[in-house]
Amino acid sequence: MPWCPVCKNEYKKGILRCADCNVELVEQLTEETKAIYFGELEKLETINGFLKENGIESGKISFEQEEQVYELAVLESEHKKAARILGVFLKEESKKAGSHMEDENEEQADTEQKKQEPAAVFVDKKYRAEEYKTSAYTLFFIGVLGIVFLICVAFGLLPVFHLGTTTKIMMYVVLGALFLVFLGFGIYSMKAYKKILAESQEEEDRIKKVEEYLNKTLTKEVIHASLAEKETESENPEDKYFEVTAIIEAEMKKAFSDLDEALLEKLTEDHYTRLYE
Numbered sequence: 001m002p003w004c005p006v007c008k009n010e011y012k013k014g015i016l017r018c019a020d021c022n023v024e025l026v027e028q029l030t031e032e033t034k035a036i037y038f039g040e041l042e043k044l045e046t047i048n049g050f051l052k053e054n055g056i057e058s059g060k061i062s063f064e065q066e067e068q069v070y071e072l073a074v075l076e077s078e079h080k081k082a083a084r085i086l087g088v089f090l091k092e093e094s095k096k097a098g099s100h101m102e103d104e105n106e107e108q109a110d111t112e113q114k115k116q117e118p119a120a121v122f123v124d125k126k127y128r129a130e131e132y133k134t135s136a137y138t139l140f141f142i143g144v145l146g147i148v149f150l151i152c153v154a155f156g157l158l159p160v161f162h163l164g165t166t167t168k169i170m171m172y173v174v175l176g177a178l179f180l181v182f183l184g185f186g187i188y189s190m191k192a193y194k195k196i197l198a199e200s201q202e203e204e205d206r207i208k209k210v211e212e213y214l215n216k217t218l219t220k221e222v223i224h225a226s227l228a229e230k231e232t233e234s235e236n237p238e239d240k241y242f243e244v245t246a247i248i249e250a251e252m253k254k255a256f257s258d259l260d261e262a263l264l265e266k267l268t269e270d271h272y273t274r275l276y277e
Helices: 041-053 076-116 125-154 165-217 220-230 237-255 261-276
Strands: 033-039 060-064 069-075
Touching: 033 041, 033 076, 041 060, 041 069, 041 076, 069 076, 125 165, 165 237, 165 261, 220 237, 220 261, 237 261
Parallel strands: none
Antiparallel strands: 033 069, 060 069
């Protein structure tokens, strides 16, 4: 049966023209297509693939010469369904873009915070052990010297002001207790010195292990590849310093999660210096 291509009315066989539209009838109607999205070719191909995965097979991409833009069109009968599927696709894309932007903003905020935070000061245990050792010797010297002084006074070996018996007893008790406290702190400092000195050897071995790992794992090439992948490499020397040190710290935290913040910053700074200075 013939059809009018304009008003889509069906006619009896033998009629050649549409009475309303005054156009020739056709044997079969060709369904029109309707544009659903405009944009870059790569994105339209992705959308068209998504539509096909969800049952819309009629999608066709063409280039509009007049508008100088690519167009994705589907059959009119599938346009509403395709529009709903396209809405789902664009919503998912928006979520992904928002998540990526949020990650970048968090990373930038962390970098800015690190710029403003004062660096933690690392004091190695060997240096701390030496400090305890010095304190121990000083406290021992003062305590022993004080007790010798009191003994000399008691036996009249040192001339002092004439003091009453009660005053002398109070002096011996107070000063004796004070010098004994010095000796007590001296003993404590010496024990602390020996303990921390033993720990310092473990710390040196630990630092050596971390440095060997960084030298093997985080070369200049690896760091630059990581920055290129994130597309965050800056030309500004200060920003680049914080970008590189952030990568070094992240790698150390992943491989050595028990490092304290001060040691982490020291090793980061040391590795950065080895690579770039």
